[in-house]
Amino acid sequence: xxxxxxxxxxxxxxxxxxxxxxxxxxxxxxxxxxxxxxxxxxxxxxxxxxxxxxxxxxxxxxxxxxxxxxxxxxxxxxxxxxxxxxxxxxxxxxxxxxxxxxxxxxxxxxxxxxxxxxxxxxxxxxxxxxxxxxxxxxxxxxxxxxxxxxxxxxxxxxxxxxxxxxxxxxxxxxxxxxxxxxxxxxxxxxxxxxxxxxxxxxxxxxxxxx
Ligand SMILES: [Zn+2]
Numbered sequence: 001x002x003x004x005x006x007x008x009x010x011x012x013x014x015x016x017x018x019x020x021x022x023x024x025x026x027x028x029x030x031x032x033x034x035x036x037x038x039x040x041x042x043x044x045x046x047x048x049x050x051x052x053x054x055x056x057x058x059x060x061x062x063x064x065x066x067x068x069x070x071x072x073x074x075x076x077x078x079x080x081x082x083x084x085x086x087x088x089x090x091x092x093x094x095x096x097x098x099x100x101x102x103x104x105x106x107x108x109x110x111x112x113x114x115x116x117x118x119x120x121x122x123x124x125x126x127x128x129x130x131x132x133x134x135x136x137x138x139x140x141x142x143x144x145x146x147x148x149x150x151x152x153x154x155x156x157x158x159x160x161x162x163x164x165x166x167x168x169x170x171x172x173x174x175x176x177x178x179x180x181x182x183x184x185x186x187x188x189x190x191x192x193x194x195x196x197x198x199x200x201x202x203x204x205x206x207x208x209x210x
Pocket of ligand 1: 058092093
């Protein structure tokens, strides 16, 4: 999980969210009225601000890992936030399915847009943990099962990412000059916010002192 910054609200949402909310509230059976947040301008802006990744597990959204617009506070809890720009992000199907309608005002889910979530979760290799005593972080990790065998596919992809990083680091220590600089650039790219699983890879790099 990385800290994320909200981009400006897309024009189509800014112009319409109030009436869209009213229309959806008056007819909740209409898929057309419900899914207007899937508008291409809205989704593309969300994909841009999450760097094309799930806001929770950092999987790249694509053919292998489908993703969709996610309501941080579920609409079933507060329908007025159904088209609220600050309530929307991107989550992969696997995280979305696990989070479902979780909401507890006293024990809020980690919000990548609010505060320093990067220091609240701990990367134990491909498994995610939490700072001792940080209940919202523990609840989020346990709910998303980011520490669990049920996410075997995710953990396997994260191990492959660590393996790739390990190979780069090993070569980095064997070479000099331009090649060393190029390998360092490749390593830095893997821990940049744009990269898949960069929170974990950044932690691995910290362990290596790179
Ligand atoms: Zn995810």
